[in-house]
Amino acid sequence: MNIKDVLSPFTAWKRVARDPVTVKDPFNDRPGADRYRGFHKNDVEACIGCGTCEDICENEAIDLVPFKDPISGDSGLRPSIDYGRCCWCALCVDVCTTNSLTLSNEYTWVATDPDEFIFTPGVDKKDWDENEKGWKKPEGNYEFYGLKRVEMEHLHPEERSDSFIEMVKGYSKEQAQKEADRCVECGICTATCPAHMGIPEYIKAIRNDDIEEGLRVLYETNPLPEICGRICTHKCESVCSIGHKGDPLSIRWLKRYIADQVPSDKYKDILDTNEIENNDKKIAIIGAGPSGLTAAHYLVKMGYSVTIFEQFEAAGGMMRYGIPEYRLPYESIDKDINYILSLGVDIKYNTRIGADITLDQLGKDFDAVFSGTGLHLGRSTGIPGSDNEHVYYSTDYLRKITAGEEIEVAESIVVIGGGNVAMDITRSLARMQKVKYGKANIIATSLEKEDVMPADREEVVEAREEGAIINPGWAPQSIEIKDGVPTGLHVVECNSLFDETGRFNPQCSMDVKEFWPGVQIIESIGQGMDLSYISEEFKENMAFSPRGRVETNDYFQTGVKWFFMGGDIIEGPDVIHGIANGHKAAIGIDNFIQGIDFKAAK
Amino acid sequence: MDLKKLFQMNPDRSLYPEMGEDGKPIIDLSSHKFLKIWQGPQHPGITGNMSLELTVSGDEIVESKTHVGYLHRGFEKLMERRKFIQCFPTCIRMCVAEPDPNEYILAAAIEDLAGIEVPETAQWLRTLALEMARLQILLRSVPGQGGTFALGLGYQWGNYIRDLILDRFEELTGGRVYHMYIIPGGVRGLLPDGFKKRMEENLKLVDEFVINIDNLMYNNSVFKQRAKGLAVIPKDWIDTYGVYGPTARAAGVMRDVRKTHPYLKYAELDFEPFTTTESDVYARSRVRWHDLQTTVDLIRQIMAKMPDGGEIRAETPNVLHWRIPKGETYQKCESSRGEYGMYMVTDGSDKPRRVNLKGPSYTHANALLDKLLINANIADTAAIMVSLATCPPEIER
Known part of the structure; x- marks a missing residue:
C-alpha cells in the first residue's frame, strides 16, 4: 500500500474553508x-381554435372547449390542458398556426x-399570463408545415393578353400533393365555406393520391367542382389557419x-350513379345557373324527375354568360353540366318563364318549383x-361575348366599377382591343380605394399585367358627350364611402378632378334581379x-309553399352561395314533398 | 457433525457450493448453507428499478439472476401508435438519466428513412447537446462508483456541477432533465447569448473536479483495495456477451461509435478514447474518468468550431401527417454507457411499424452481471453493477 494513497483523500479537507454551494435561501424564487418550458399561456384573441395543438399532443392532454360562439375563421373553441397528462414538450407551441400558444418560464x-x-x-x-419569458416557437427556418404556397403557373401576360385561352395552368400531381401536404386538417375552412365542403377530406384524398375518393367528397356538397375549382370566391382560403x-x-x-x-x-x-331509383314526383x-343545377343534381x-x-340556348347562367372564357373555359362548364344532365335531368332551352310558360302553370304541372334566376339586369x-x-x-356585354355576337369595341374605353365583374369586362375588352388595335386602352375605376376594392386582388394585378389601367378611388360625375358620342368620363377623387353610422355616403374632394377620354x-x-315572372x-x-x-x-321555401328560391337573388352574389x-x-323540397316538418329535418 | 469444522473461523469455501456435472452449483436451500436474498427492486445500489435474486453462501454470491419488469412502460410499442413527431417526446424516457442519445437516435432513424439532410449548424448543436449529456451523466457516474463503496463525498461534488450543466441545458433547450431538443429534422434553438462564456466557467469547475476526484477516489487506498481486481471481464467475453463502450475499453477493446463509426461532427473533432487492459471495476471507472476529460475537451472544441448562426431545422413534410416510405434502418450513437442504437421499420404510413432500442444495459446487466457476480462478495454487488453502467429503464423501454 502506497502512503500517498492513504493521505491523498484527506485533500478533500481543503474544501472545508469554502463557502457552501447549496441554495442559501429556499424562499426566494429561482426563475x-x-x-x-413552463406553464401554458394562450392569447385567446389571436387563437382561432384550430385544434392543431390537440392533434399533435401525444399525451392527449389538450382538449378544445367552448369559449365563445363560432364565427367565420374561428371555431370558438380554445385549448384546455390537463396537467396530469402534459409532458411540457411544447410541440403544441411549435405547431400553433397563430403563434398564440406559448409557455411561460x-x-x-x-x-x-x-x-x-x-x-x-x-x-x-x-399569475404567469403576463410573463413574457418562456418557450416560444423557435425563430428561423423552423416550421412543422410549409408556409409557402406552391406557385400556380399562369400564362405569361404576353401570351394571354390577346387571347381567351385559360390562363391558369393547373397543378401537376407533385405540385398538388406538395400543396395538400401543408393542410393541418383543422376544418375552419369547412365551417366558412357556404356549401360546407369537406375540404380537409378531399385534400387528404390528394395526399393519399386517391382521386376517386376526392371526387366523391366533392360531390357530397358540390356538383360543380370543375367550375368552382376555377372561379370560386374561395372564402375558405381567406380563413385558412x-x-x-x-x-x-x-x-x-x-x-x-x-x-x-x-x-x-x-x-x-x-x-x-349508373342507376338511380325514380319516384313519380316532378320538380x-x-x-340553369349554379343554384338551379345544384338543386337539379341532388333532386x-x-x-x-x-x-x-x-x-x-346553353346552360350555366352567369357561369357561362358572365365569367370570361380565360377564367372559366366552356369545356369545364360543359363537363360539370353534362354530368348533371346525364343523370336524367331534362332541360328546356330558350324557354322563359313568364313569357313562354307561366309560373302558375309550372305550379300546376309540377310538385314543386325551384327558381334560381340570378341577377342579370x-x-x-x-x-x-x-x-x-x-x-x-357589363352584363349585356359579357353575355354577348359568350354568345359570339358582334359587339362594339372602341379604341378607348372607360369602365365604371371595381368589382370582379368590372374586372371581367375590362380584361375581356382589353383582349379584344389588343386583337383589333394592337394595344389595350381601357381604364377601370371604382369609388373604393385600392386596398378596399371589392375585386379580388389577383384580378387587379392580372388586369394591369394585361395592359388595362385600374385607377381606383374616383367617383364618376358625368359622361362628356359630343355629337352624340361619348368623349370621356369626368371624375373627382373619392375619399370615403361610408359615414360613421355605416351608411353608404361617399365623400368626395370636388376640386380634385380628372377627365379620362373614352369613346365607349x-x-x-x-x-x-328580374322578378317580373312572379305574378x-x-x-x-x-x-x-x-x-x-x-x-x-x-330551406329557401317562400311564402308559396311549393315555390323555392335560391342563388344570387337570395344570397351572394357568387357561385358557391348558389351551390349551397x-x-x-333540394333537401327542403324533398322534405316538403314527403311532408316532413322542416324543424325536425336535418 | 464435525464441530471443529462448524466453528472454524475461516471456512474453506472451496468446498461449497458443490459443483454439478453441468458446471452449475448444486444449491440445496434446505441444507442451511445458502440464503436467497433480493437486492432491489427498491435499493439504493440499484440505479433504477431492477432486482437481483442473489443466492449467497456466507457473504459470497454463488448464483445471481437479474429480474426486470418493474419499470416496463412499453415505449417501443407506444411508438407504433404514435405519429413520427409524437415519438419525439415519448422516446426520451427510455433512458431518463441521459435523454439526449434517445432523441438523437430517433431523429437519426427518421431522417435516414425519410432522406432528410440535417443543416450544418443543427449538426454541431446536436454534437454539443450529446457531449453535454455525456458530461452531466459522467459527473454522476464517475463519483457514483465511489458511492457504491460508501464514499459519498465525491458524489456531492459531482452533482453540484451537474446541476450547473443542467442550468446550461435549461437555457439551451428549455428543460433540465427532459431536454427535447434534438427534434427530427434538426434542433429546437440556437445557442442563447453568453452561453459559451457560462459553459466555459462550468467547464473550469469540471477541470478542478477531475483533479479533486482523482485525489479523493482513484488515489484512495480503500477504493483501490476494493475496486482493483474486482469483477474482471476477460477480453474474450467482450464479444461473447456483447460488451460496449467504456466497459469494453477497460478490457483493451476499442469500442467507441464516435471513433469507429463517426456520426454528426465527430470526424471533425480531435480526440482519442482512453483504453486500458485491467478490466476490473477500478479500470472501468478510470476509463470514465478519462472520458470525462475527453468530453470537456470536446465541448471546448465544439464551441470553438461551431458556426454562430444558421439553419436549425431542415424542411420536412407537414409533421401532422408525415408519411415515411417503407424501409428499415439501424442508427447508433455512443452514450456514456456504450453503443446506443435504434432499429426502426417503416411501412409507408405515418407511424413507425416497429421500433427497437438496443442499449448496452440490456446485455451488461442481464447475462454479464449474472456471471460477474458469482464468487463476488455481497458488499460488492452494487459496485459491480454500477461499474457496468446499468440503466434499468433502458433495459425495459
Missing part, C-alpha cells in the same frame, strides 16, 4: 431560463384541488386538380350622359325584405 404551482390542474390558458386567469403565418392553402386549385384528373366517362362509376327548376339523385327551364350610375347609346352594361363607357356597378298574386303571399329581396326560410342554396333547397 426559469428565458426558454424554459413559471414552474411551480401548488393547489389542493386536483381539478384545478385542468385549465384553459388565457381564459382561466393565472395556415394563412395566419404564411400563405393560405390553394384550396380552390386543389379542388380543380381533383376534378381535372377524372375523365367525364368515369364519373358515374366513381360516384355510383321544375327555373334557370335527381333522390329520384325526382327534374325539368330545368333555361332562357338562353345591369344597373346604371344615373350620371349625366349615362343614357347615351354608347354607354353599356361600360357601367359595371352591380346587377339587379302579383304570388307576390302577395311572399315576404320581401325592405331592400326588395324575397325572404325565405332556412341549391343543395339546401
Whole structure:
C-alpha cells in the first residue's frame, strides 16, 4: 500500500474553508431560463381554435372547449390542458398556426384541488399570463408545415393578353400533393365555406393520391367542382389557419386538380350513379345557373324527375354568360353540366318563364318549383350622359361575348366599377382591343380605394399585367358627350364611402378632378334581379325584405309553399352561395314533398 | 457433525457450493448453507428499478439472476401508435438519466428513412447537446462508483456541477432533465447569448473536479483495495456477451461509435478514447474518468468550431401527417454507457411499424452481471453493477 494513497483523500479537507454551494435561501424564487418550458399561456384573441395543438399532443392532454360562439375563421373553441397528462414538450407551441400558444418560464404551482390542474390558458386567469419569458416557437427556418404556397403557373401576360385561352395552368400531381401536404386538417375552412365542403377530406384524398375518393367528397356538397375549382370566391382560403403565418392553402386549385384528373366517362362509376331509383314526383327548376343545377343534381339523385327551364340556348347562367372564357373555359362548364344532365335531368332551352310558360302553370304541372334566376339586369350610375347609346352594361356585354355576337369595341374605353365583374369586362375588352388595335386602352375605376376594392386582388394585378389601367378611388360625375358620342368620363377623387353610422355616403374632394377620354363607357356597378315572372298574386303571399329581396326560410321555401328560391337573388352574389342554396333547397323540397316538418329535418 | 469444522473461523469455501456435472452449483436451500436474498427492486445500489435474486453462501454470491419488469412502460410499442413527431417526446424516457442519445437516435432513424439532410449548424448543436449529456451523466457516474463503496463525498461534488450543466441545458433547450431538443429534422434553438462564456466557467469547475476526484477516489487506498481486481471481464467475453463502450475499453477493446463509426461532427473533432487492459471495476471507472476529460475537451472544441448562426431545422413534410416510405434502418450513437442504437421499420404510413432500442444495459446487466457476480462478495454487488453502467429503464423501454 502506497502512503500517498492513504493521505491523498484527506485533500478533500481543503474544501472545508469554502463557502457552501447549496441554495442559501429556499424562499426566494429561482426563475426559469428565458426558454424554459413552463406553464401554458394562450392569447385567446389571436387563437382561432384550430385544434392543431390537440392533434399533435401525444399525451392527449389538450382538449378544445367552448369559449365563445363560432364565427367565420374561428371555431370558438380554445385549448384546455390537463396537467396530469402534459409532458411540457411544447410541440403544441411549435405547431400553433397563430403563434398564440406559448409557455411561460413559471414552474411551480401548488393547489389542493386536483381539478384545478385542468385549465384553459388565457381564459382561466393565472399569475404567469403576463410573463413574457418562456418557450416560444423557435425563430428561423423552423416550421412543422410549409408556409409557402406552391406557385400556380399562369400564362405569361404576353401570351394571354390577346387571347381567351385559360390562363391558369393547373397543378401537376407533385405540385398538388406538395400543396395538400401543408393542410393541418383543422376544418375552419369547412365551417366558412357556404356549401360546407369537406375540404380537409378531399385534400387528404390528394395526399393519399386517391382521386376517386376526392371526387366523391366533392360531390357530397358540390356538383360543380370543375367550375368552382376555377372561379370560386374561395372564402375558405381567406380563413385558412395556415394563412395566419404564411400563405393560405390553394384550396380552390386543389379542388380543380381533383376534378381535372377524372375523365367525364368515369364519373358515374366513381360516384355510383349508373342507376338511380325514380319516384313519380316532378320538380321544375327555373334557370340553369349554379343554384338551379345544384338543386337539379341532388333532386335527381333522390329520384325526382327534374325539368330545368333555361332562357338562353346553353346552360350555366352567369357561369357561362358572365365569367370570361380565360377564367372559366366552356369545356369545364360543359363537363360539370353534362354530368348533371346525364343523370336524367331534362332541360328546356330558350324557354322563359313568364313569357313562354307561366309560373302558375309550372305550379300546376309540377310538385314543386325551384327558381334560381340570378341577377342579370345591369344597373346604371344615373350620371349625366349615362343614357347615351354608347354607354353599356357589363352584363349585356359579357353575355354577348359568350354568345359570339358582334359587339362594339372602341379604341378607348372607360369602365365604371371595381368589382370582379368590372374586372371581367375590362380584361375581356382589353383582349379584344389588343386583337383589333394592337394595344389595350381601357381604364377601370371604382369609388373604393385600392386596398378596399371589392375585386379580388389577383384580378387587379392580372388586369394591369394585361395592359388595362385600374385607377381606383374616383367617383364618376358625368359622361362628356359630343355629337352624340361619348368623349370621356369626368371624375373627382373619392375619399370615403361610408359615414360613421355605416351608411353608404361617399365623400368626395370636388376640386380634385380628372377627365379620362373614352369613346365607349361600360357601367359595371352591380346587377339587379328580374322578378317580373312572379305574378302579383304570388307576390302577395311572399315576404320581401325592405331592400326588395324575397325572404325565405332556412330551406329557401317562400311564402308559396311549393315555390323555392335560391342563388344570387337570395344570397351572394357568387357561385358557391348558389351551390349551397341549391343543395339546401333540394333537401327542403324533398322534405316538403314527403311532408316532413322542416324543424325536425336535418 | 464435525464441530471443529462448524466453528472454524475461516471456512474453506472451496468446498461449497458443490459443483454439478453441468458446471452449475448444486444449491440445496434446505441444507442451511445458502440464503436467497433480493437486492432491489427498491435499493439504493440499484440505479433504477431492477432486482437481483442473489443466492449467497456466507457473504459470497454463488448464483445471481437479474429480474426486470418493474419499470416496463412499453415505449417501443407506444411508438407504433404514435405519429413520427409524437415519438419525439415519448422516446426520451427510455433512458431518463441521459435523454439526449434517445432523441438523437430517433431523429437519426427518421431522417435516414425519410432522406432528410440535417443543416450544418443543427449538426454541431446536436454534437454539443450529446457531449453535454455525456458530461452531466459522467459527473454522476464517475463519483457514483465511489458511492457504491460508501464514499459519498465525491458524489456531492459531482452533482453540484451537474446541476450547473443542467442550468446550461435549461437555457439551451428549455428543460433540465427532459431536454427535447434534438427534434427530427434538426434542433429546437440556437445557442442563447453568453452561453459559451457560462459553459466555459462550468467547464473550469469540471477541470478542478477531475483533479479533486482523482485525489479523493482513484488515489484512495480503500477504493483501490476494493475496486482493483474486482469483477474482471476477460477480453474474450467482450464479444461473447456483447460488451460496449467504456466497459469494453477497460478490457483493451476499442469500442467507441464516435471513433469507429463517426456520426454528426465527430470526424471533425480531435480526440482519442482512453483504453486500458485491467478490466476490473477500478479500470472501468478510470476509463470514465478519462472520458470525462475527453468530453470537456470536446465541448471546448465544439464551441470553438461551431458556426454562430444558421439553419436549425431542415424542411420536412407537414409533421401532422408525415408519411415515411417503407424501409428499415439501424442508427447508433455512443452514450456514456456504450453503443446506443435504434432499429426502426417503416411501412409507408405515418407511424413507425416497429421500433427497437438496443442499449448496452440490456446485455451488461442481464447475462454479464449474472456471471460477474458469482464468487463476488455481497458488499460488492452494487459496485459491480454500477461499474457496468446499468440503466434499468433502458433495459425495459
